[in-house]
Amino acid sequence: MVRPTLAFTALALVALAVAPHAQDMPSAPVAKEASERPAWQAHGMKPPSPDSPFEEVVSGLYFRSKETQEMQADDFNNPGFLAVEQGEELWSKVDGAAGKSCASCHNEASTSMKGVAAAYPKWNEKLGKPVNLEQRINICRSGALKAEPYAFGSPELTAMTTYIRNQSRGMPVAVKVDGPMTPWFERGKSLYYQRNGQLDLACASCHEKNHGKYLRADFLSQGQSNGFPVYRLRDQRLVPLHERMEGCMQDVRATPFKPLSDEFLALETYVAWRGLGLPVETPAVRN
Numbered sequence: 229m230v231r232p233t234l235a236f237t238a239l240a241l242v243a244l245a246v247a248p249h250a251q252d253m254p255s256a257p258v259a260k261e262a263s264e265r266p267a268w269q270a271h272g273m274k275p276p277s278p279d280s281p282f283e284e285v286v287s288g289l290y291f292r293s294k295e296t297q298e299m300q301a302d303d304f305n306n307p308g309f310l311a312v313e314q315g316e317e318l319w320s321k322v323d324g325a326a327g328k329s330c331a332s333c334h335n336e337a338s339t340s341m342k343g344v345a346a347a348y349p350k351w352n353e354k355l356g357k358p359v360n361l362e363q364r365i366n367i368c369r370s371g372a373l374k375a376e377p378y379a380f381g382s383p384e385l386t387a388m389t390t391y392i393r394n395q396s397r398g399m400p401v402a403v404k405v406d407g408p409m410t411p412w413f414e415r416g417k418s419l420y421y422q423r424n425g426q427l428d429l430a431c432a433s434c435h436e437k438n439h440g441k442y443l444r445a446d447f448l449s450q451g452q453s454n455g456f457p458v459y460r461l462r463d464q465r466l467v468p469l470h471e472r473m474e475g476c477m478q479d480v481r482a483t484p485f486k487p488l489s490d491e492f493l494a495l496e497t498y499v500a501w502r503g504l505g506l507p508v509e510t511p512a513v514r515n
Contacts, residue, residue, distance in 0.1 A: 266291050266447055268440060276504045281436055282450065287506050288514060291439070291449035296461070300513040308390065308459035308511025311383075311466050315391020318384060324375025330388075333372055341395040346402045346508050349497045351409055358412055360496055361389050362468065363488060380487045386466050390457050393510035400507060401454050403500040416498025419491060425482030431495075446515060452503040453496065455512025462515055469496060 268291050272284025289297055299305050320331045334340040349358040352367075359367065365388050366377035378385035405413035420431045434443065435451030442448070456469040467475075470487035473495060477484035485491040 266293065268449075273505055277501070280502065280504075281432075282502070285452065285503055285506055286439075286450055287454055287503075287509065288449035288452050289455065289509060289512060291447050292514060296513055296515070300509065300511075306459070306511060306513060307464075308457070308466055308513065311387040311390040311457070311511060312394050314383070314387035315389075315394075318388050319391060324369065324373035326372060326374040328373050330368065330373075333368075337392065337395050341392050343396050343399050343402075345393040345510075346396045346399045347404065349403065349409075349412075349493060349500065351404070351407070357490070358409060358493060358497060360469075360488070360493060361392060362470075365389065365392070381468060381471060386457050386468055389468065390466060390511050393457070393508060396508045397510060398507050400505045401500055401503050403497065403504070405497060405501050409497065412494045412497050413501060415491075416494035416496070419495045420498055424477060425480035427480040429480040431476070431499075450502070451499065452506055453499045454503050454506040455509040455514070457510060458512040458514045460514055466511060469499075 268286050269284075271290040272282075272286045275282055275285045289300060299307075303309055316337075318330070319337055320329050322329045322332075330337070345361050348364065349360045350364075351357075352359045352364075362378075362380065362385055365385065369375045369377050378388070423430045423433070431451060434448050439448045439450045453469055456472070457466045458472070459465070460467045468487070470492045473492055474484040474487060
């Protein structure tokens with residue numbers, strides 16, 4: 229006998245696998261009234277680049293409920309601010325053989341880090357490749373501090389990333405994709421439109437062709453990265469961008485790239501470009 233739960237799961241997977249081949253997936257029926265749908269259309273901005281795939285770019289914040297938006301806006305109610313406080317402590321903590329802290333070189337983060345994170349990923353001349361903020365933090369730890377790098381996904385690295393990005397909150401995303409960054413941008417673009425997994429879906433299948441529609445109980449956004457790391461209510465913790473990308477690939481039944489891999493770094497570069505001009509919101513709150 230096939231258990232009901234397994235049978236339902238199988239039917240759901242078949243439905244998802246078939247739908248993406250249509251140019252425009254229809255929204256599943258929902259019980260909510262139309263007035264309860266997030267009013268994301270009222271919060272768009274004209275993209276700075278004429279090559280943008282969107283007529284308007286919209287932060288993922290406005291694809292969430294009013295309650296979630298209010299939670300993010302209230303620094304005392306936003307659960308991601310626990311990591312900001314932890315990151316502030318780590319900023320001044322002496323660690324490593326050099327007997328230094330981040331503050332030893334950079335002084336007050338509110339001044340020295342203002343606007344810095346909005347430009348990442350960023351070209352690193354010494355490595356001959358771009359690095360994202362997590363990698364930049366660990367370069368400093370290995371070099372200036374002579375300390376062990378933080379592991380990806382560790383509370384320490386996520387807190388430090390959140391703290392530094394929070395210093396740019398409200399400032400526009402300003403990643404550069406010209407010069408030596410161009411091949412990485414193009415690679416990220418190719419990956420964004422590449423179908424993957426048993427469900428044969430690309431990033432664009434949801435976030436470009438079908439944003440503003442329901443997929444089961446979730447309301448699809450444009451997949452912007454301006455709020456990461458984000459506090460996900462379903463996980464009850466902060467989630468870094470590469471972990472979210474990894475989760476998306478798992479959701480379509482694909483073998484995901486590794487966090488901080490060149491593939492995800494290229495994809496992060498392209499996704500950041502898609503959200504040029506949007507304000508940094510870290511720590512954002514999402515479903």
